Amino acid sequence: MSWTGKFLRIDLSAGTVKTEALNRDWARQYLGQRGLATKYFTEEVDPKVEPLAPENKMIFTTGPLTGTAASTGGRYSVVTKGPLTGCIACSNSGGFFGNELKNAGWDMIIVEGRSPKPVYLSIENETVEIRDASAYWGKTVWETENGLKADHQDPLLRVASIGAAGEKGVLYACIVNDLHRAAGRSGVGAVMGSKNLKAVAVRGTRGVRVKDPDRFMAVATEQKKVLADNAVTGQGLPKFGTQVLMNVINELGALPTRNFREVQFEGAHKISAEAMHEPRPTDGKPNLATNGACFGCTIACGRISRMDPGHFSITSRPQYSEPSGGVEYEAAWAMGSDCGVDDLEACTFANFMCNEHGIDPISFGSTLAAAMELYETGVLTKEMTGGVELKFGSAEALVKMAELTGRGEGFGLELGQGSRRFCAKYGHPELSMTVKSQEFPAYDPRGIQGMGLTYATSNRGACHLRSYTVASEVLGIPFKTDPLSTDGKAALVKAFQDATAAFDASGICIFTTFAWSLENLAPQLDAACEGEWTPEVLLEVGERIWTLERQFNLAAGMTAKDDTLPKRLLKDAAKTGPAKGLTSGLDKMLPEYYQLRGWTPDGVPTPETLSRLAL
Amino acid sequence: MQRALLILPEKCTGCRQCEMACSFEKDRSFNPSKSRIRVFDIHSQARFIPYTCTQCSQAWCLHACPVDAIRVDLSLGTKVVHDSLCVGCKVCTIACPFGTINYNADSGKVAKCDLCGGDPACAKACPTGAITYVDAEQTGYGKMRHWAVKTDTQTAAQV
Numbered sequence: 001m002s003w004t005g006k007f008l009r010i011d012l013s014a015g016t017v018k019t020e021a022l023n024r025d026w027a028r029q030y031l032g033q034r035g036l037a038t039k040y041f042t043e044e045v046d047p048k049v050e051p052l053a054p055e056n057k058m059i060f061t062t063g064p065l066t067g068t069a070a071s072t073g074g075r076y077s078v079v080t081k082g083p084l085t086g087c088i089a090c091s092n093s094g095g096f097f098g099n100e101l102k103n104a105g106w107d108m109i110i111v112e113g114r115s116p117k118p119v120y121l122s123i124e125n126e127t128v129e130i131r132d133a134s135a136y137w138g139k140t141v142w143e144t145e146n147g148l149k150a151d152h153q154d155p156l157l158r159v160a161s162i163g164a165a166g167e168k169g170v171l172y173a174c175i176v177n178d179l180h181r182a183a184g185r186s187g188v189g190a191v192m193g194s195k196n197l198k199a200v201a202v203r204g205t206r207g208v209r210v211k212d213p214d215r216f217m218a219v220a221t222e223q224k225k226v227l228a229d230n231a232v233t234g235q236g237l238p239k240f241g242t243q244v245l246m247n248v249i250n251e252l253g254a255l256p257t258r259n260f261r262e263v264q265f266e267g268a269h270k271i272s273a274e275a276m277h278e279p280r281p282t283d284g285k286p287n288l289a290t291n292g293a294c295f296g297c298t299i300a301c302g303r304i305s306r307m308d309p310g311h312f313s314i315t316s317r318p319q320y321s322e323p324s325g326g327v328e329y330e331a332a333w334a335m336g337s338d339c340g341v342d343d344l345e346a347c348t349f350a351n352f353m354c355n356e357h358g359i360d361p362i363s364f365g366s367t368l369a370a371a372m373e374l375y376e377t378g379v380l381t382k383e384m385t386g387g388v389e390l391k392f393g394s395a396e397a398l399v400k401m402a403e404l405t406g407r408g409e410g411f412g413l414e415l416g417q418g419s420r421r422f423c424a425k426y427g428h429p430e431l432s433m434t435v436k437s438q439e440f441p442a443y444d445p446r447g448i449q450g451m452g453l454t455y456a457t458s459n460r461g462a463c464h465l466r467s468y469t470v471a472s473e474v475l476g477i478p479f480k481t482d483p484l485s486t487d488g489k490a491a492l493v494k495a496f497q498d499a500t501a502a503f504d505a506s507g508i509c510i511f512t513t514f515a516w517s518l519e520n521l522a523p524q525l526d527a528a529c530e531g532e533w534t535p536e537v538l539l540e541v542g543e544r545i546w547t548l549e550r551q552f553n554l555a556a557g558m559t560a561k562d563d564t565l566p567k568r569l570l571k572d573a574a575k576t577g578p579a580k581g582l583t584s585g586l587d588k589m590l591p592e593y594y595q596l597r598g599w600t601p602d603g604v605p606t607p608e609t610l611s612r613l614a615l
Numbered sequence: 616m617q618r619a620l621l622i623l624p625e626k627c628t629g630c631r632q633c634e635m636a637c638s639f640e641k642d643r644s645f646n647p648s649k650s651r652i653r654v655f656d657i658h659s660q661a662r663f664i665p666y667t668c669t670q671c672s673q674a675w676c677l678h679a680c681p682v683d684a685i686r687v688d689l690s691l692g693t694k695v696v697h698d699s700l701c702v703g704c705k706v707c708t709i710a711c712p713f714g715t716i717n718y719n720a721d722s723g724k725v726a727k728c729d730l731c732g733g734d735p736a737c738a739k740a741c742p743t744g745a746i747t748y749v750d751a752e753q754t755g756y757g758k759m760r761h762w763a764v765k766t767d768t769q770t771a772a773q774v
Contacts, residue, residue: 207644293630
């Protein structure tokens with residue numbers, strides 16, 4: 001139990017819906033969600049497939065703890081080949097959609113082919129239909145979600161959908177569920193758009209059962225207490241959200257600013273968690289309305305923000321003064337400090353745009369930052385941007401471009417190709433702050449050295465959620481390491497990557513790992529699922545998942561040459577802060593990392609490694 | 616002493632642990648759609664509000680039931696649906712002004728909160744203290760205390 005044991009196969013070309021039994025051997029080897037779906041995906045799809053071609057598939061997948069009372073057990077992921085990166089893409093989302101899918105009785109949905117016309121998938125327990133979505137094509141995520149609820153006369157319907165960005169091939173389009181939770185990275189929304197699939201709408205009332213109910217409830221309750229008693233998950237995240245990091249990372253000299261030219265932002269405090277709590281001088285209300293939880297989450301880091309009704313971005317559009325998903329640290333950084341913008345309300349509006357139209361705020365903000373640098377150096381002009389002055393620090397430019405990119409219109413469509421393609425087009429590929437064509441998140445690898453190796457080796461391109469060594473290097477979890485040193489970072493990154501893959505395969509949110517290790521996860525899985533689940537087994541599952549993803553990427557054409565960082569981080573030293581004078585020491589860490597992984601010096605898993613992992 | 620659920624929406628984060636605990640208590644599965652307590656996400660106002668049966672003294676559901684399937688538990692003050700008697704006519708769902716008794720298509724019976732026989736699972740599962748189980752005659756105690764402090768301007772001025 002805990003797996004439902006069955007999944008849906010939707011062929012959009014043929015218009016068919018099939019039910020299949022879950023491969024139990026694979027479930028034992030890959031657990032679920034990120035792991036199990038990657039196994040199915042790599043078995044069924046040619047690594048060389050063109051990501052936006054009908055031959056690419058996409059898998060909506062839950063984990064065995066999705067839909068259970070384990071804290072944060074509401075996650076789902078979307079696994080596909082990413083159009084932004086050309087790598088395996090696996091984007092994880094919270095909210096309520098994952099639980100609903102599991103409660104409808106499905107572990108996964110494998111979507112194949114391309115529908116001849118816009119459709120959405122309607123799932124009510126066992127009743128599954130491909131339905132016409134012509135009326136919704138071109139509509140926003142918010143219009144689609146609210147519209148489908150009205151059509152179905154069902155306020156409890158849960159919807160994951162794309163906006164115009166996904167339809168028009170913005171390469172970092174997201175899939176958004178529950179209005180502001182997103183499978184955000186690598187362009188999974190563009191794959192959905194390429195299949196003419198507008199939305200998946202689910203109602204599930206079957207119930208999720210576990211193997212040993214009493215033991216499960218006892219260990220899940222015990223582990224919730226561990227989260228409640230931890231300073232980060234019990235206090236910091238609920239009160240401040242991930243934004244608690246803005247001032248901390250700035251102090252540390254690791255807050256990338258103005259397209260990574262600098263590592264500290266003079267306006268950081270204005271876009272920080274603390275600023276979100278401050279009553280505004282204009283209307284006396286704070287930006288933050290409340291915190292909110294995803295399904296089953298006892299941390300509740302989510303930000304619900306209410307904009308200043310007098311802010312220039314919404315004076316003519318009062319509908320945006322209603323509360324919605326506020327900025328998380330990554331969004332506040334990408335659209336704030338990386339663009340030099342210190343206007344919290346503008347960042348909040350841009351964040352609303354990202355949610356409403358379904359684009360990744362990290363990749364969008366980072367691409368805009370590169371465009372701003374090109375504008376500053378005169379490569380881009382006002383005539384080319386549709387009349388918008390793309391100056392660093394311009395809140396007006398941020399607000400305008402977020403909406404244009406989300407809608408897939410005008411200059412926004414160019415920005416929607418992502419920073420690597422954009423910078424290459426204008427003759428300055430060196431200004432693109434990406435790995436494997438995916439934009440960096442909010443930690444400068446000159447100030448937090450482990451993150452350099454994290455980005456360079458991440459299987460989905462630059463990403464902080466594949467091995468969040470910030471936990472160790474900054475917060476001292478599970479032990480403190482020196483952020484400015486490369487010593488021991490190869491082992492740290494590998495350990496974090498493997499453990500994270502296991503968490504991502506379970507249905508649990510990675511934020512639990514501020515308080516939990518595999519020692520805390522294993523007893524919950526063991527009580528919920530068939531089989532024996534120990535920390536050792538989970539670590540091996542994690543390593544197996546990591547290596548399988550690597551195998552896919554190598555077969556797709558990636559090589560060790562792609563495990564690198566932009567020159568700016570390797571050659572230009574940090575100008576201020578504790579990391580002043582430092583560049584990323586990637587070359588000191590990478591060979592050791594390959595060795596620890598059991599890969600050749602060219603980054604290829606050896607036959608011994610593959611056989612040890614039963615690959 | 617009778618106890619009652621005290622719900623403080625301002626503490627609720629909308630996590631639905633209460634809904635899972637409720638369905639688990641009754642059916643050993645995690646199934647929010649079958650929960651007797653529901654959390655409402657009033658998105659346009661950034662509010663999360665848990666809501667369930669308040670165990671009316673003169674319960675509409677009980678009086679409406681044509682087969683006397685809803686009976687009073689005198690020690691707890693709860694109105695309990697007896698499945699062996701319920702015929703699934705749903706008249707109680709029409710009679711209840713608050714919508715807190717509902718039909719369950721799987722069982723063919725109606726279901727409502729019975730305070731889990733005096734140890735409500737929702738209150739135990741709530742991570743923020745938004746749902747607690749307190750003396751039924753003192754549910755206003757916290758609010759009274761708050762206003763007592765606010766109202767007493769005189770001694771406040773002296774300290």
